[in-house]
Structure formats: structure tokens, C-alpha cells
Amino acid sequence: MEKKILMGVQNVSKTYQMGEVKVHALKDASFELYEGEFVVILGPSGSGKSTLLNILGGMDSPSEGRVFIHEEEITDYNDKQLTVYRRDHVGFVFQFYNLMANLTAKENVELATEICKNALNIDEIMDDVGLGDRKDHFPSQMSGGEQQRVAIARAVAKNPVLLLCDEPTGALDFQTGIMILSLLHKINRQFNKTVVIITHNTPIGEMADRVIKMRSGKIVEMKENVNPMPPERIEW
Amino acid sequence: MxxxxxxxxxxxxxxxxxxxxxxxxxxxxxxxxxxxxxxxxxxxxxxxxxxxxxxxxxIFAQVVKIPESALDKVKEIDGIEVVQGRVSFDVPLKVEDDKEKVRVRIVSLPDQEKRINDLYMLEGKILEGQPKKVVVLEQFAKARNITVGDKIAAYINGRVVQLDVSGIVASSEYVYLMENEQALLPAPEKFGVVFVSEEFAQMTFGYQDSYNELLIQIKDQEKMDEVVKKLEERLDRYGVKRIIEGKDQxxxxxxxxxxxxxxxxxxxxxxxxxxxxxxxxxxxxxxxxxxxxxxxxxxxxxxxxxxxxxxxxxxxxxxxxxxxxxxxxxxxxxxxxxxxxxxxxxxxxxxxxxxxxxxxxxxxxxxxxxxxxxxxxxxxxxxxxxxxxxxxxPEAPKTGGRILLERIPWFWKHVSFSWKMVIRNIARSKKRFVFLVLGIALTYGITVVPIFQGGAMVNMFTLHYGEFQKMDYSIDFNKPMNRKAMIEVKQLADIRYIEPKLEYPFELRTGWRKKVVSIVGVPRDTQFYDFTNKNQGSIRLPEKGIFLTAGLAKVLNVQEGDLITIKNFIPGKDDVKVEVKGIVEQYIGVNAYMNIVEMENTLTEKGMITGVNIRSKDRVQEKVKDIKHVAVVQSVDDMKNSFLQFLDAAKYSTGVMMIFGGILGFAIVYNSTIISIAERSMEFSSLRVLGFEKKNIYQMITKENMLMTVVAIILGIPIGYGMCNGIAQAFNTDIFSIPVFLTPDVFITAAIATIGFVFIAQLATWKKIYGLNFIEALKNRVS
Incomplete structure (x- = not known):
């Protein structure tokens, strides 16, 4: 089957000011993302992978270079268009879940679906992530793994084409981490969503269709896995 | 949702x-x-x-005497719609307690349908032309316990006249019941109004077929000035005393x-x-x-x-x-x-x-x-x-640096570690500091105002009766008397010092500005009036010329050295121009002052006085009550005391204002402290981990608030002063002018109150600090 290109990244660089220091976070990155692909971006902290993810998600704009989705250039977008892009095309999962503390699990998901056009059925999604009976709990009443599952539900329920996950297992123990990875894998396969995970945890790369390795703001290696390992068998 | x-x-x-x-x-x-x-x-x-x-x-006009037949002439003035005459005289009322001086104004009611200043019947019935029947003004009736069917007795022309009370009424002319501008406060038990039939009034006061007051309605309010001017000319021959427009009534x-x-x-x-x-x-x-x-x-x-x-x-x-x-x-x-x-x-x-x-x-x-x-x-x-x-x-750390105070080594060296932290904290968030200080300063200002107001009224009276007017008693005759009348008064009581007084209403004019006020004539070397100019310097009455009170000078828009015209209402006397020789401070009432000799020469009759001022420790009121021509004896002490009593009531409003100020202060301090705690939960948690106790942290916040309160109070002093000035300006009328004398005790009281508000707000935040879960705060990136 021929792979369809979802996103194109061409010679993207990013520098930003942090306090009194100028940081070259990303240097001349180029690659493509395909529809339904499971990609893991690997690298130590400070390698520029979060910056890359933010640029892919329309959360940040590059200092140089161009980014396309379905042949449309998002680097041309203004603030408003970027908002619409994030609303309709992208789902985010963060390392620290970032749920609204004073909204219940279900309300956190609804917060996202309220503003988009093709939202999926929330109750079904809640069941899919295994939280059908914890819908009315507040984040403070849930474990880290449960909170991350809410965050995934929040991202998926919008029915985006692209799911961007920033260290989704970073704050979780091994068991819970594996469970979250399985969930993301299931979503990738079941809903045919492109999933991009960034992590410094090398073994996670084994479940990916493709691994992009980064160091000091540069892409140093790109490798396809012919036979990705099921997440349940990963160990670290 | x-x-x-x-x-x-x-x-x-x-x-x-x-x-x-x-x-x-x-x-x-x-x-x-x-x-x-x-x-x-x-x-x-x-x-x-x-x-x-x-x-x-x-329009209300007072004349010496105008015959009934002349009313038609007045009505002919272009713009006048209705004219109504009446007879009105103030006489003493006979009361049980001889020491008490009560005066009533006896006003005639025309026997016609549509009366100007008609009465509002509350009880009983209207006069129906019966002589010796009166209807009494409600306030007075209430204050003196007069009911329908009672008899009251008044001294009219030296004899006692019995009057039957047939009704109690309200009058639109006496909603605010005061004898005259000098009265300042209503005293309904001391002064009242009764209404009698026209026939009775004319007969009793010797005004057959004539009046001494006119009530007028005009067709067009716009033409008021024109009408008044013509009216003045028309009434001149009847000895016009005053013409008062409705708005000045x-x-x-x-x-x-x-x-x-x-x-x-x-x-x-x-x-x-x-x-x-x-x-x-x-x-x-x-x-x-x-x-x-x-x-x-x-x-x-x-x-x-x-x-x-x-x-x-x-x-x-x-x-x-x-x-x-x-x-x-x-x-x-x-x-x-x-x-x-x-x-x-x-x-x-x-x-x-x-x-x-x-x-x-x-x-x-x-x-x-x-x-x-x-x-x-x-x-x-x-x-x-x-x-x-x-x-x-994570947020980039704020650009740090030494604060200004640290560059003064001898000062910084002597500051304890905890105070250093406090000072740095304040300096680090300047915006919050500015808002909090402004907020507390505002609270302080708002607190100063009611304290000042309470004191200001007392000041006003004590300055007026004591500093400005120094007499013990002031006696007014019921008609101008020869100076010899002074001797009679002197003989009756033990009097240390006595001065003649001449007081008449005149209209003062400059250009189109005019104002009817009493000109008071006193000896140049008066011991009873301490005239001061706006710099609080004492000034002496000039031989010729006039002193105006500051309020009056403002109304007439004149300054020292300007000439003003005195319009003379006394028949046969001409209008004169005099020079303004000084502007004097007077907190209660509006007057002009002249050398009595000069006043006699230019405005009134030689050798005639209208009253005396007295210094005496004797019971003057009791002793002079039998002198026939004495109309009013005022004890300055009594006046002052009755005002101070009145002020007790004002304390409530002072209290309410203080509470409002307190609520503001509480809201400001409570909120900013809560915000400050929330903002710094991470910092406090770190301190807790380092071994600080909750108490230490609470003390730190308290110190911060203390420091800010001190700065705020210093800043609040000019704010409070400005507010008091504004309030004084807003409340100044022709009759009162509130002196803005802010004594240190006002500021100290306000400071104590403000510190109290801050303290209460601080207490309310205690729970927040003691309830701070520092481990949780450290774990979360979001506090």
C-alpha cells in the first residue's frame, strides 16, 4: 500500500531567547509524516524534540523553514488560522497531563470537543480509555495513569488527524507507562491516526513504525522498523 | 453550560x-x-x-407698609400674575418657664380661595375668618405639645393676647423651620409660626387695609430678574426691605x-x-x-x-x-x-x-x-x-539585581536577615507594592474624612463662638433704640463690658451680582469680634469702608480695594458706595461689618442701635426679660451647647463612614495578601523545607504588610487632606463654611483605625498560610 504524506517539514530551525540566553533549539530539520504512521522521536533532554513537536502542532512557529499539512503551508498561518488548525487537526498529550483541576474527567474531555466540528462520542471514548466508571471524578481524585488516560481521551475525542504526545510516560511508573503506550498504539491502529511520541526513553522506539533520533537540535538518524514490537513486550 | x-x-x-x-x-x-x-x-x-x-x-417682598389699594398697581407690572398681601410679625410667646424665650411669627391668611403659599391642613380646621383663632405650624406644635383646642398667648404690643388653636398645618414656606439666616439650625421649640385671619392681624398690628409682605407669582420664570427690578422700583415708596426670589427663600x-x-x-x-x-x-x-x-x-x-x-x-x-x-x-x-x-x-x-x-x-x-x-x-x-x-x-527567572537600599551599606548592614527578605520581596514586585500601598492609602484617606468631619463641625462652632465672637450674650431689641437703652441693660445685670450693635439687612451689589445680608456695625475697638484675614492675621475695622466675610466676597466676586454698592431699604436713605477694606474669615453665616459710627452716618440714623453685646457672668437672660424692647437674648454658650448636642447625632454617620472605609481596607488587604500567598506558595514551601516554621512565614507576611501600611499611611496623609478639602468644598454653603483644620489627632486616630483594618484582614489570611500544603506545592508545577 502506498503511504500518503500527512505533513512535510522542510529545513526548519528555531532559536529563542530564554532570559538572557539565546537558545538554538532546532537546526535545519527536514522529514515527512505519513497518514496512520506511529512515529517516535528520540533524544536526550535539550535535543530539540519538544520544539519540533510544538512546531508540528502549530503551537510554536519556526524561525526558518516551512511546514505543510496536506500540501497546505501552516508556517504561513496567522494566529487565528493556527488556532483553527490546532482545534480541528491536532490532539496533544502532555507529560504532566495538564488537566483543568476544577473540571471532572468527562468535563475535561468536553472542554475540547465543545469547540470542534467532528467530535467523537465522548462516552465511547471514555470507555475506550477504560475510564467509563471514573468520568465524574476530578483530577485530584485520580492516579497519574488515569489522568494521562483522560488527557488522551481529551486529545482523541476531537477526532484529529494527528496526535502529538510529549513524553506521555515521563511522569508514570513502568506498568502504567506500558498501559498508556498500548492505548496510544490501539488508537493508532484502530482509528488510523498518525501518532507522534517524543521521549528520551530508547526502548519505546521499538514499537514505532519509524524512529527519528535527535541530538543538540539536529536530526541525527531516521530508521524504519519493519516489524514494530507490541508495546506490551517493551521493557526498560 | x-x-x-x-x-x-x-x-x-x-x-x-x-x-x-x-x-x-x-x-x-x-x-x-x-x-x-x-x-x-x-x-x-x-x-x-x-x-x-x-x-x-x-417672589417674596418685605415692605414697611403698603396699602391694599396699591396691590393692583403692583400687579400691573409686566410679568406678574398674582399678588397677595399679608401681615407678618414676630412676637414673644407667653410660656410657663420665664427664662425661656420663645418667639412666634404671626402670619395673616387672606380670606380667598386660591392662596399663594397655601397651608396643608393636617388636623382641625382652617380659620373661617374667626378672629383669635389660629392654626399652628406642625413642627412647632409638636415641639411644644400644642394640640387643637389649646390656648396659646402671645405678647402683642405690650399686652397678652389669647389665641385658640383651631388646627395644625404644614406650610411649604416652612418645611425647614428657621427664624432667619442667622439661626443656622431649626429649633422648633424656640421659634414657630402661627396663622391668623387677615382681619385679626391687620387690627392687632395696626395695619388696617395694609400689609407688610407681598407674595407674588410670575408668568415666566425666565423674566425673574426683570420683574424683580421693576418691583423694586414700584415698591420703593413703601419702604421695601427685602425682595427674595423663590430660589433664595x-x-x-x-x-x-x-x-x-x-x-x-x-x-x-x-x-x-x-x-x-x-x-x-x-x-x-x-x-x-x-x-x-x-x-x-x-x-x-x-x-x-x-x-x-x-x-x-x-x-x-x-x-x-x-x-x-x-x-x-x-x-x-x-x-x-x-x-x-x-x-x-x-x-x-x-x-x-x-x-x-x-x-x-x-x-x-x-x-x-x-x-x-x-x-x-x-x-x-x-x-x-x-x-x-x-x-x-518553566518561566525564565526574573532579571534580578540589587535593590536601591542595598547600595546604602551602613543601612543594609544593620537590617536583620528576615527584614532583608521582606524588603527584597517588596522591591521584587513593585506593581503589587504600588497597588497595595495605594489601596491602603485610600483606606486611610477614607478613614480620615469622617473623623475630620466629626471634628470639623465642632471646630466650626468653637471657632465661631469663642474665637471669632467673644461675647457671652447678644441682645437684640425689637426696634431700633436710642443708645441710652444700653444704660438700662447695664443697670439690670452685673455686666463687665457692653458694646452697642447695629444690625440691618441691606442688599450689596457689584455689577449684576447682589446679595442681601445683615451689615453689622460695631465699635472699631470692639472686644467681641476678632476679625482675621485668610492668613489668620488679626485685622482692625477701618474707620470708613466695609469688611466682607470670605463667602460673601466670593458670591459678589470682589476683592480688597473694590467698591460695592449698598442698596438702602430704609425710607429716605440713599444707596451708597463703599470700599471693601478687608475679607474676613467667618465659618457660620454671611455678614458684612462696619464701624458703627460710619454705619450710623451713612446708612441709618445717628444714635440708634439695634442691640448690644455683653460680657457677663450674670444670669442675663433672666434679668433683662422684663425690658419691654428686648426681643432676643442669646447666650453664646447655650448656642454652642445646643450645636454640640446636635452633633452627637452626627456621630452615627461618622461611624457608618468608618465602617465603609474599613470594608474597603479589608477588601484591599485581604485580597492582596491572599494573592501574595498564592503567588509565593512555592517560595514558602521551599522555606518550610529549609526549616522555617509556619509562624515564621506568617511573621514575614505580617512584616511586609506592616511596612507597606506605614508607607501607605504616610502617603495617605495628603490623600486624606485632599479628600477633606474636597468634602469641605462640597459642603460649603452660603451659611456654613467648614474650616479645614486637620490636627495630628485626626491623623493618628485614622492611622490606628487603618492599622486595625489591616490587622483584621491579616488575621483572615492566617488560615490560608497555616493550611498551605508545602509538599503538594513543591510537587506541582502549577501552584
Whole structure:
């Protein structure tokens, strides 16, 4: 089957000011993302992978270079268009879940679906992530793994084409981490969503269709896995 | 309900204390706005309606004597619609207690249908032409316990005349019952008005077929000046004493002033409260937005736009404001009903036209919305600058540096470590410091005002009776007497010093400005008047020329050295021009002063006086009461005491103002402390981990607040001074001028009160600090 290109990244660089220091976070990155692909971006902290993810998600704009989705250039977008892009095309999962503390699990998901056009059925999604009976709990009443599952539900329920996950297992123990990875894998396969995970945890790369390795703001290696390992068998 | 709105409501629920305290400030402000505005409006309408009902006159003229037949001539003046004559005289009332001097004004009522200044019958019946029957003004009847069927006795022309009370009435002319401008406060047990038939009055006072007062209605209010001018000319031959326009009529003027003051207050105080609320909301939102940085980033990542997020926070401000506005409206309406009742009672208005003006409620809500939206937008503005990606990164540390004080080594060396932290903390967040200091300074200012007001009235009276007027007694004769009358007074009582006095009303003019005032003539070397100019320097009466009180000089727009015209009402005397030789300070009443000799020469008759001023420790009132020509004996001490009694009542309003100031202060300090604690939970947690006790942290915050309070109080002194000046200006009338003398005790009392408010607010935050879970705070990136 021929792979369809979802996103194109061409010679993207990013520098930003942090306090009194100028940081070259990303240097001349180029690659493509395909529809339904499971990609893991690997690298130590400070390698520029979060910056890359933010640029892919329309959360940040590059200092140089161009980014396309379905042949449309998002680097041309203004603030408003970027908002619409994030609303309709992208789902985010963060390392620290970032749920609204004073909204219940279900309300956190609804917060996202309220503003988009093709939202999926929330109750079904809640069941899919295994939280059908914890819908009315507040984040403070849930474990880290449960909170991350809410965050995934929040991202998926919008029915985006692209799911961007920033260290989704970073704050979780091994068991819970594996469970979250399985969930993301299931979503990738079941809903045919492109999933991009960034992590410094090398073994996670084994479940990916493709691994992009980064160091000091540069892409140093790109490798396809012919036979990705099921997440349940990963160990670290 | 949208999920962001749910979040908003829960956010509000979690900050109940702050929500309630800010909403309360809004409530107070709008409650005052709605109730004062509505009361002012209702009061005005009531008075207007009352005037219409009783045919309130447009012009009141006093003459020596005018025959009935001349009234037609007066009516011929272009612009005059109705003219009505009456006889009016002030006479002593016979009362049980000989020491008590009570005066009544006997006023004739024409025997006709549509009377000008008609009476409002409350009890009994109108005169029906019967002689010796009187109807009594309600205030006086109440104060002296006079009821229908009673008999009262007055001294008229040296004999006692018995009068039967046939009714109790209200009069639009005496809503505010005062004998004259010099009276200052109504004393209904000392002065009253009774109405008799015209025939009886004319017969008794020797005014057969003639009058000494005219009530006039004109066709067009615009032509008032023209009519008055012509009237003056026409009445000249009848010895015109005064022509008073309706707007200057004493009772009406007092009422108008009251309505105006109420209206002014309704416009200024609420704005102050709303501004304070807006400032607190602004600070609170700035902090919330800062705290919500990551959430805002997440919202943006999910696809929420700036507008949606901004309106989320503006709604926060609006909910507080509108809650306050709704309660304020409700309480305001209730209060306006109550206030109107109080005013109606205080002023003895026989009726009340009261309605709810929804316009004010709409205004209140609109005004609140404007303030809150503005505060909300300003506070939430940083939302626009938050980039979703940036918000996920830890914030860059603020550019640090040494603070100014650290560059003064000898000072910094002597500051203890905990104070160093306190000072650095304050210096680190300058904006918060500025707002908090301003807020407390404002509280301080608001607290100074009522303390000052309470003291100012006392000051006003003690300065007037004691510093300015130094006599013990002041005696007025019932007609001008020869100077020999002084000897008679001297013989009757043990008198240390006596001075003659000449007091007549004249109209003073410059250009189109004019004012009728009493000119008081006293000896140049008077021991009883201490004239001071605005620099508080004593000045002596000039041989020729005139002194004006500052208020009068302002009305006439004249300065020292200007010439003014004195229009002479005394028949056969010409108008004269005199030079203004000095502007003198006088806090109560408006007068002009002249050398008595010069006054006799140019304005009145030689050798005649109208009264005397006395220094004596004797019981003068008792001793001179039998002198036939003595009309009034005033003891300056008694006057002062009755005012001070009146002031006791004013203490309540001082208390209420203090409480308002306290609520403001509490809201400001409580909110900013809560915000400060929330902002620094991470820092406090680190301190706890290092081994600081909760007590130490609480002490640190207390020290910060203490330091800021001290700075705020210093800053608040000029603010308070300015506010007092403003209040004094606003309350100054022709009759009163409040001296702005702020003694250190005013500032000290206000400082103690402010520290008290800060302390209470500080106590309220105690729970927050003691309840701080420092481990949790350290774990979370979001505090």
C-alpha cells in the first residue's frame, strides 16, 4: 500500500531567547509524516524534540523553514488560522497531563470537543480509555495513569488527524507507562491516526513504525522498523 | 453550560472570601448610588409636588407698609400674575418657664380661595375668618405639645393676647423651620409660626387695609430678574426691605442644598468604591492569569482562541461585579425607601411622592459592567501574550539585581536577615507594592474624612463662638433704640463690658451680582469680634469702608480695594458706595461689618442701635426679660451647647463612614495578601523545607504588610487632606463654611483605625498560610 504524506517539514530551525540566553533549539530539520504512521522521536533532554513537536502542532512557529499539512503551508498561518488548525487537526498529550483541576474527567474531555466540528462520542471514548466508571471524578481524585488516560481521551475525542504526545510516560511508573503506550498504539491502529511520541526513553522506539533520533537540535538518524514490537513486550 | 463557564463558577467558589469581599465593595458603592440618587429624586419630586399643591410663591417682598389699594398697581407690572398681601410679625410667646424665650411669627391668611403659599391642613380646621383663632405650624406644635383646642398667648404690643388653636398645618414656606439666616439650625421649640385671619392681624398690628409682605407669582420664570427690578422700583415708596426670589427663600434653599448634596454624594462616593473594586479585580486577575499560564497554554493547544480565553476571565470579573450590583440595587431600593421616610420625617413634609427609578438600576449595572470589563480586560490582557509552547516551559527567572537600599551599606548592614527578605520581596514586585500601598492609602484617606468631619463641625462652632465672637450674650431689641437703652441693660445685670450693635439687612451689589445680608456695625475697638484675614492675621475695622466675610466676597466676586454698592431699604436713605477694606474669615453665616459710627452716618440714623453685646457672668437672660424692647437674648454658650448636642447625632454617620472605609481596607488587604500567598506558595514551601516554621512565614507576611501600611499611611496623609478639602468644598454653603483644620489627632486616630483594618484582614489570611500544603506545592508545577 502506498503511504500518503500527512505533513512535510522542510529545513526548519528555531532559536529563542530564554532570559538572557539565546537558545538554538532546532537546526535545519527536514522529514515527512505519513497518514496512520506511529512515529517516535528520540533524544536526550535539550535535543530539540519538544520544539519540533510544538512546531508540528502549530503551537510554536519556526524561525526558518516551512511546514505543510496536506500540501497546505501552516508556517504561513496567522494566529487565528493556527488556532483553527490546532482545534480541528491536532490532539496533544502532555507529560504532566495538564488537566483543568476544577473540571471532572468527562468535563475535561468536553472542554475540547465543545469547540470542534467532528467530535467523537465522548462516552465511547471514555470507555475506550477504560475510564467509563471514573468520568465524574476530578483530577485530584485520580492516579497519574488515569489522568494521562483522560488527557488522551481529551486529545482523541476531537477526532484529529494527528496526535502529538510529549513524553506521555515521563511522569508514570513502568506498568502504567506500558498501559498508556498500548492505548496510544490501539488508537493508532484502530482509528488510523498518525501518532507522534517524543521521549528520551530508547526502548519505546521499538514499537514505532519509524524512529527519528535527535541530538543538540539536529536530526541525527531516521530508521524504519519493519516489524514494530507490541508495546506490551517493551521493557526498560 | 459550557465547560469553561463551569470552570469559572468553580474558580469563584474556591475563592469565596475574595469573591465576597470584592462583591461587597461593589454592593456598597451601588447601594449608595441607587439609594442616594433615588432619594434625591424622590425628595425633589415630593417638594415640587408639595409646592405645586400649595401654590408656592415665586417672589417674596418685605415692605414697611403698603396699602391694599396699591396691590393692583403692583400687579400691573409686566410679568406678574398674582399678588397677595399679608401681615407678618414676630412676637414673644407667653410660656410657663420665664427664662425661656420663645418667639412666634404671626402670619395673616387672606380670606380667598386660591392662596399663594397655601397651608396643608393636617388636623382641625382652617380659620373661617374667626378672629383669635389660629392654626399652628406642625413642627412647632409638636415641639411644644400644642394640640387643637389649646390656648396659646402671645405678647402683642405690650399686652397678652389669647389665641385658640383651631388646627395644625404644614406650610411649604416652612418645611425647614428657621427664624432667619442667622439661626443656622431649626429649633422648633424656640421659634414657630402661627396663622391668623387677615382681619385679626391687620387690627392687632395696626395695619388696617395694609400689609407688610407681598407674595407674588410670575408668568415666566425666565423674566425673574426683570420683574424683580421693576418691583423694586414700584415698591420703593413703601419702604421695601427685602425682595427674595423663590430660589433664595430660606426653607427652599436649605431643601435644595440638601438634595444637591445628596445628589453630589451619589455621584462621587460610588465611583470611589467601584474604582477600588476594579483595582482589586485587576490585581486578582493578573495573578490568576499568571497562575493559569499552563492552562491557558493547554486551552490554546486544544484550539481555543484568544477571544474565548480572554472572555473567560472577563466573565470572572463581570460575575463579581454583577453579583455586587444586583445586591447593591436591591439593598439600595430598600434603603432609598427608608431614607425618603427619614427625610420626610426630618423635614416635616406632609406627603411623599416616591417611586422606583429603574433608570438608576440600569445605570448602576451598566456602570459596574464598564468598570468590571475594563478591570477584567486589563487584568487578563497577558493572556494574549502567552504562547502555547512557551507556557509549557518553566518561566525564565526574573532579571534580578540589587535593590536601591542595598547600595546604602551602613543601612543594609544593620537590617536583620528576615527584614532583608521582606524588603527584597517588596522591591521584587513593585506593581503589587504600588497597588497595595495605594489601596491602603485610600483606606486611610477614607478613614480620615469622617473623623475630620466629626471634628470639623465642632471646630466650626468653637471657632465661631469663642474665637471669632467673644461675647457671652447678644441682645437684640425689637426696634431700633436710642443708645441710652444700653444704660438700662447695664443697670439690670452685673455686666463687665457692653458694646452697642447695629444690625440691618441691606442688599450689596457689584455689577449684576447682589446679595442681601445683615451689615453689622460695631465699635472699631470692639472686644467681641476678632476679625482675621485668610492668613489668620488679626485685622482692625477701618474707620470708613466695609469688611466682607470670605463667602460673601466670593458670591459678589470682589476683592480688597473694590467698591460695592449698598442698596438702602430704609425710607429716605440713599444707596451708597463703599470700599471693601478687608475679607474676613467667618465659618457660620454671611455678614458684612462696619464701624458703627460710619454705619450710623451713612446708612441709618445717628444714635440708634439695634442691640448690644455683653460680657457677663450674670444670669442675663433672666434679668433683662422684663425690658419691654428686648426681643432676643442669646447666650453664646447655650448656642454652642445646643450645636454640640446636635452633633452627637452626627456621630452615627461618622461611624457608618468608618465602617465603609474599613470594608474597603479589608477588601484591599485581604485580597492582596491572599494573592501574595498564592503567588509565593512555592517560595514558602521551599522555606518550610529549609526549616522555617509556619509562624515564621506568617511573621514575614505580617512584616511586609506592616511596612507597606506605614508607607501607605504616610502617603495617605495628603490623600486624606485632599479628600477633606474636597468634602469641605462640597459642603460649603452660603451659611456654613467648614474650616479645614486637620490636627495630628485626626491623623493618628485614622492611622490606628487603618492599622486595625489591616490587622483584621491579616488575621483572615492566617488560615490560608497555616493550611498551605508545602509538599503538594513543591510537587506541582502549577501552584
Amino acid at each position: 459550557r465547560k469553561l463557564d463551569i470552570r469559572l463558577l468553580r474558580l469563584l467558589r474556591n475563592s469565596k472570601g475574595q469573591f465576597i469581599s470584592i462583591a461587597m465593595v461593589v454592593t456598597l458603592g451601588l447601594c449608595m448610588y441607587v439609594s442616594f440618587s433615588m432619594t434625591a429624586m424622590n425628595l425633589k419630586n415630593t417638594v415640587d409636588y408639595y409646592y405645586e399643591l400649595t401654590n408656592f410663591g415665586d 430660606l426653607s427652599n434653599r436649605m431643601l435644595t442644598e440638601e438634595v444637591k448634596q445628596l445628589d453630589n454624594m451619589s455621584k462621587t462616593i460610588p465611583l470611589l468604591f467601584l474604582s477600588v473594586a476594579a483595582i482589586i479585580i485587576y490585581i486578582m486577575l493578573t495573578r490568576i492569569v499568571k497562575n493559569d499560564r499552563i492552562y491557558i497554554g493547554v486551552l490554546k493547544a486544544i484550539g481555543y482562541g484568544n477571544y474565548e480565553i480572554l472572555s473567560h476571565y472577563v466573565k470572572f470579573s463581570l460575575v463579581i461585579g454583577i453579583t455586587g450590583a444586583m445586591i447593591g440595587n436591591g439593598v439600595g431600593i430598600m434603603l432609598s425607601g427608608l431614607l425618603a421616610q427619614v427625610y420626610v420625617m426630618y423635614y416635616n413634609l406632609p406627603l411623599l411622592r416616591s417611586q422606583i427609578y429603574y433608570g438608576y438600576m440600569v445605570n448602576a449595572i451598566l456602570l459596574t459592567c464598564i468598570f468590571c470589563i475594563f478591570a477584567g480586560l486589563m487584568g487578563a490582557r497577558p493572556v494574549l501574550g502567552i504562547m502555547p509552547a512557551d507556557s509549557m516551559r
